[in-house]
Amino acid sequence: MSSTGAHPHCQPCENLTHWIEIIVRDEHNQPFEGVSGVLIDAMENKHPIKLSASPILIENLAPGPVEIELDYDPWLKAAQDKSHPRNEETAKQVEEFSSSYSAHKSGPVVYQEITTGDLTKLPKEIVLPTNHQKGKAGTLTLFTDKTYILQVRAYKFITLRVGMFFDGTANNTYSAQWGKQQLENYYRKWKAKYDAECEINSKNGNGTKKEVPITALPNDCFTYPKKDNFILSLFKNDEGEMETVAGSASNELTNVHKLFDLYSQDKFFKEKNMFSHAEYITGIGTGNSTAIAPADESIVVGQGLGIGKYGVTAKVTTGIEVLSKNMDKVATIVKDELGIKADGIEKLQLDVFGFSRGAAAARHFVNVVLDGEKGEFSTTFSKACQEAKFPLVYGFDWNESNELKANCEITFAGLFDTVASVVNIFSKNSLLGLDLNTHTDNGDVRLWIDPKRVRRAVHLTADPTIECRDNFSLNHLNSTDGEHFYEFVLPGAHSDIGGGYHSRLSFNNPDYLLPVLEKKLVKRVSRTFSHRWDEEKTKQYVLNELEKYKVRDRLTGWKEEDYVIEPLDVRQEGKNDGGRVTGKLYIQRQVEGDLSRLYLRLMYGLAEFHGVPISDNNAKLWQDPERVDYNVEDYGGLFADFNQKILELAKHGEYSALQQKLSIPELKASFMELNLFHHSSGDDIGMSPLWDERAGCYKRASYFCEEGK
Structure with a gap:
């Protein structure tokens, strides 16, 4: 106020005769609808306005400069909406429109290109992409008694499609x-x-x-x-x-890494306005270094219990951190190397793969992503995008499930034989809180995945009579409705499904048998005797027990000629003539590691069918002599053809035909005869088989998961 009591900008009423006409359009000369705000005149009077197809005409204004301040939330949503795309053509439709527009009172028409930031005030926490900040298209100055046609600089957001690949326990x-x-x-x-x-x-x-x-x-x-x-x-x-x-x-490379290697890395798909990127996360219980060297291994805590710095949840955090760290690289490739003038990300699509505990990590990762705006993934990833100057679209909705509207979605989950087997340190089922028995209480690891948010899930699981280890219980998918969530039961042991066993095809010398030789301790039997005359009787007892275990073990279908009972170990103990007899039963044979490559083709084909951005070079990869990790030997004269048939069916999404071909009993018998199954169980800590009294054979346990767990 002045000393006379008048407002310093006060104008006599007879001067409030001025006007301004404003038209706000996108680059295609289309209006913005329903965004409210105020027009502030030279006397700081605020006049309500709303953007629409009609011009904004405000009269009875004081002469001088005028400002527009739109409500920032609806304005940012409208300006960044995909209904207002960038004009990629040379013709400027808005400028042409302005040249023929009949202005109010036949006054002058001013055409000007502006940014989103020119028409609003933002809180400090909201930072627009650089090209859309206030003044980046030039200074906007509005004066009364003129018509302004303002073209708002359009945004270009892309879809970021990310493949996350979590390797299995002790796979690196x-x-x-x-x-x-x-x-x-x-x-x-x-x-x-x-x-x-x-x-x-x-x-x-x-x-x-x-x-x-x-x-x-x-x-x-x-x-x-x-x-x-x-x-x-x-x-x-x-x-x-x-x-x-x-x-x-x-170990050999697993199917997780082989699929990672086929994922389109840092590639832009113009027709889909999509950029693809992939991250590989080393297996549970192994270090995070990417150096070609022996991994740092947490054998007891990480590999044995699934916890600690290399445990399941820790690997999920590692995956989030690695992806977030690389967003700067992604932004650089998109904007600088590929020359795509993109402002950020409007949709995030995630393809998630995992094997063994890595499959558990993949499922837990899905849950962490779907925790929403306040979750670990959202907060870390959003900040990284902002720092890379490649932000998420304003109003990015982490919770929308509608496929047409969703900003974030899990497009594909490719899982190989989920075995969480995570010790819950708070369990009351055993001393010190460590439940080492087969169980379904996996602590903080969440395995249930939301069918409303995960578009497709494929779970390849091992035959429970071949993979029968007590501590390798299977964690089923929570929903199996046929083609939305689908679970296969396949002939083979755990790593016959997910990979890790060597194939001779990967080595330079075809007569190099060491990588495919298997010597597994099936059973150790030990018994003491107190007197010398009991020694022979004790030996016979040990041999008889080993024979019993062999008979039980062979119920799965293993060959009689592959078993070996080593010479008994007799040791004297005590002061008398007593001692101990120990006998060991081994299965000792040559096992080819090509079976996992069949299931690699199965998963690859289904992933390709469901739109995952992976490529096998028009199917040339599988026979490429330079890509030996993907080749198969034609065992029995039929194995290679069978691989090809499964690949073709998978690429066409023929679930029923795949199920029929992969579940016939003759297939299991054929693979057993060809020595394609590994004998994963043994008389070692954590490796013993689980006997199923009802089935009368070795058979592993399996569990379904509950929502939220």
Whole structure:
């Protein structure tokens, strides 16, 4: 107020005769509808306005500058809505419209290009993409007695499609790649041992060198490279130092990584306005380093219990962090390398894959994403996008389930044999809170996935009589309605489904058997005797027990000729003539690791059918001699053709035909005869089989999950 009591901007009433006409259009000369705000004149009077197809005409204004302040929430939603796209053509429709427009009172028409930020005031927490901030199209100055036709700079948002690949327990691509290098280097040493043993066996009447049975081979032929201790290495004169190959380094790449390798990495699909990107997360119980080297391994806590810094939930957090960290890279590729003038992301689509505990991580990840705006994923990812100057569209709705409206959706979940087997440290079922029995209480890990938000889920599970380990209980999908959520039961053990067993096709030398030799301790029986005259009786008891276990084990279909009972170990104990007899039953054989490649084709084909951005180079990949990790041997003259048939059916989404072909009893018998199944159970900690009294055979447990768990 002035000393006279008048407003400093006060104008005599006779001066309030001025007007302004404003038309706000998008780049296609289309109006914005229903956005309210105020027009502020030179006297700071606020006049209500609303955007529509009709011009805004405000009269009785004081002369001078005018400002527009639209309500920011509806204005940002309208300006960024896909109904107002960018004009990619050279012709400027709004400018042409302005040149022929009949202005109010035949006054001058001013055409100007503006930004969203020019017409509103934003709270500090909302930051527009750079090109849409106030003044980025030039200074907007409005004066009375003129007609303004304002063209709002359009946004271009893209769909970001992300593949998240969670590997299984003790599966680590980088460690496996290092391990394979060591195994290739070890070939000559192993072959020399093998040939020498074959020579000895043939002289002892165990057939010719090429016909020596696997059961006749000693432990040396089954042993992976092991580094000598320091003292022993001083007395050796080898060409190079031998490294120990164990744990994740002893595995082949899994189907999770093979699918990751086929996912379209950092590619823009113009027809879909979609950019695809993928992240691979190393397996549960292994470190997060991407160096080609042995992985840091948490054997007890991570691999054994599924918890700790490399546990299931920790790997989900790692996945979120890795993806968020790489959003800066994504933005750079989109805007700089590909030259796409995009402002950010309007839709996030996630394809999630996992094997074993990695499948549990994949399912938990889905839940964390769907926790919504306040969840771990949303807060971390949104912040990363903002920092990369590639933000989510304003009003991004994390909770919308309608496929046509959703900003965030899980488009595909590809799961290989989910085995959560996570110890709940708060369980009351055992001492110290550690429930080590087969169970379905997996602590903080959530396995139920929302059928309303997950568009497709495919779960490939192992035959429960082949994969029968007590601590490898299956976690079923919570819904199996045929083609929305679908669960297959397939012939094979756990890693026959998800991968990790070696195929000779991956190695340089086809006669290198070490990677495909299996020696599994089926049962250990030990019994004491108190006097010397009881020794023979005790030996016979041990042998009889081992025979009983062999008969029980063979109910699955394993071959009689592959079992070996090693010479009994008799040790004297105590002061008298007593002692202990220990016997061991092994299954000892050659097992080809190609079966998982059949199920790789099954998952690949279904993923492709459902629109996942993956490519097999028009099916050339599967026979490409340069891509040996994807090839299969034609065992029995039919295996390669069967692989091809399954791939073709999967690519066409023929679920019923796939189910029929993969579930016939003859298929299981054929694969057993071809030695394509691995004997995963054994008399080791956590590996013993689970006997099902009702079924009268070994059979693993399985559990359905409840909503929220």
